[in-house]
Each structure stands twice: as C-alpha cells, then as structure tokens.
Amino acid sequence: MRNLTFPRQALRQGVENANTSLRFYVDAEGNVDASQTVAETTGGEGLENLFNEAAVQALSGCKFTPGTDGTGKRVGRRVRRTVSWRLDG
Numbered sequence: 001m002r003n004l005t006f007p008r009q010a011l012r013q014g015v016e017n018a019n020t021s022l023r024f025y026v027d028a029e030g031n032v033d034a035s036q037t038v039a040e041t042t043g044g045e046g047l048e049n050l051f052n053e054a055a056v057q058a059l060s061g062c063k064f065t066p067g068t069d070g071t072g073k074r075v076g077r078r079v080r081r082t083v084s085w086r087l088d089g
Contacts, residue, residue: 004058006085007050018044018085020055026064028074034060055083 010018018041025036037059039052067077 001055001058001062001081001083003061004083005054006087007047007054009050010044010047010085011087013045013047015045015047016087018042018048018051020051020083020085022055022059022079022081022083024059024079024081025076026066026079027076028066030064030066032059032062032064033076051083051085058083 020039020041023038025033027033034056037056039056041048041051041055044051064079066074069075
C-alpha cells in the first residue's frame, strides 16, 4: 500500500513493531468499501488504534483489481491483507 505512514506518536513512544490485519471489501470497480473495513493491530504497545487508523487511511486511497466470476464478469470480493510495521535500524 502506498502512503503508509508509521504513526508519529508510536515513534515518540519507542514502538518499533506492530502488525495490522485488514479485512475489507473490494467492489466490482476495484474500490474499497470503507463501511466494510475492519482493522486489528497486535504489538502496538497500547497504541493499536493509531496503527489501525493509519492502515485504514492508506487503504482508502488504493485501487484493486476486482474479482471475476466464471464468465469473466467483474464481481466484488472480500480481501485480507496484513501490514507489518517495522522500523529499520
């Protein structure tokens, strides 16, 4: 995902790692339906909501290739992705 920014407050508090699991729906046009997006973060040392918000914000600007049915018609689909937040060095 582009535009993914490590939460500043987490940086200030020394958090270096977290994982955010995203479950969302991509419609037949490849757009993310924000009303059907769920984010759950582990390892955020009490700042999980900041990581959730940052991941959902980055996801909102993404465009995906929609799913297709057996005839090749575009259809919506449910997607899972994991964001691994890591600071190097």
